[in-house]
Amino acid sequence: MSRLLVLFSVWLFTLGCGAETPAPAALPPAADPVSAPAGTRRFLALGDSYTIGQGVPAADRWGVQLAWLAQAEGLQKPDIIARTGWTTEQLREAIVAANPPASYELVSLMIGVNNQFQGLPLAEYRTDFRELLQTAIRLAGGRPGRVVVLSIPDWGQSRMGRSYSQAAISQEIDQFNDAARQECAAAGVAFLDITDLTRATSYDPAQFASDGLHYSGLHMQQWATRALLLVRRLVQ
Structure with a gap:
């Protein structure tokens, strides 16, 4: 691929992602049932645009x-350290800058799609991910059992992904996810x-945000529902 085509592809992907909008300092309260107990377990979500929920209301993240x-x-409700477009290196730097307390009952990590899209080496991702994993464990009070990693979505199945080689995207996503799965184990x-x-x-x-790349609240509800069964075991 020529340098011009690579630059054009990155520009196109950035348009789809939107501006790198930082997560707000505080999220609006969810609609809690009257009988629900007050939240006592702190939750920290680390990642990129998928953690922010690019293009959807905060309540749909x-x-x-x-x-x-x-x-x-x-x-x-989670505290969030994430931004659209972040790679593993940028997330690592942001966590250092934010200096969150090591007192969370649950920490989630979802990162790597921008490494894959930018063509960064898989070996580099693995090294960075391993470090981020140790950071997440530290922020969970040194408890690996209070950390959950979500796999990288296959953006090749989005409307925008049609402009790229879907088979190549899927193959690379699988490679990155395999590396993350091995490090988690x-x-x-x-x-x-x-x-x-x-x-x-x-x-x-209906499964996507208006940009045709990121996911709708309806779709991310499936992620949350799948995560619920696991999280119930982790925090019991």
Whole structure:
């Protein structure tokens, strides 16, 4: 691929992602049932545009939906360190700058799609991911059992993904996810595969945000529902 075509592809992907909008300092409260207990378990979500929920209301973010579903477990709405376009290196730097306390009852990590899209080496991703995993464990009070990693979605199945080689994207996504799964197993951290859900969208507009690349609240509800069963075991 020529340099001009690569630059054009990156420009196109950036348009689809939108501006790198930082997550707000505080999220609006979810609609809690009257009988629900007050949240007592702090939740930190680390990642990129998928963690922010690019293009959807804050209440539709998968982590916020998970907190609403896990009210009985006392899970609070997540604090978020994430931004659209972040690679593993940028997330690592942002965590250092934010210096969050190592006192969370649950920490989620979902990162790597921008490494894959930018063509960064898989070996580099593995090294960075391993470090991020150890950081997530530290922020969970040194408890690997309170960390959950979500797999990288297959954006090749989105409307925007039609402009690229879907087979190549899927293959690379699988390679990155395999590396993350192996590192999670070595560290004793739960790995939650949601990639199959993103491959079953069938280009349905209801499954995507208005940019045709990121996911709708309706779709991310599937991530939250799948995560709920795992999280209930992790925080019990």
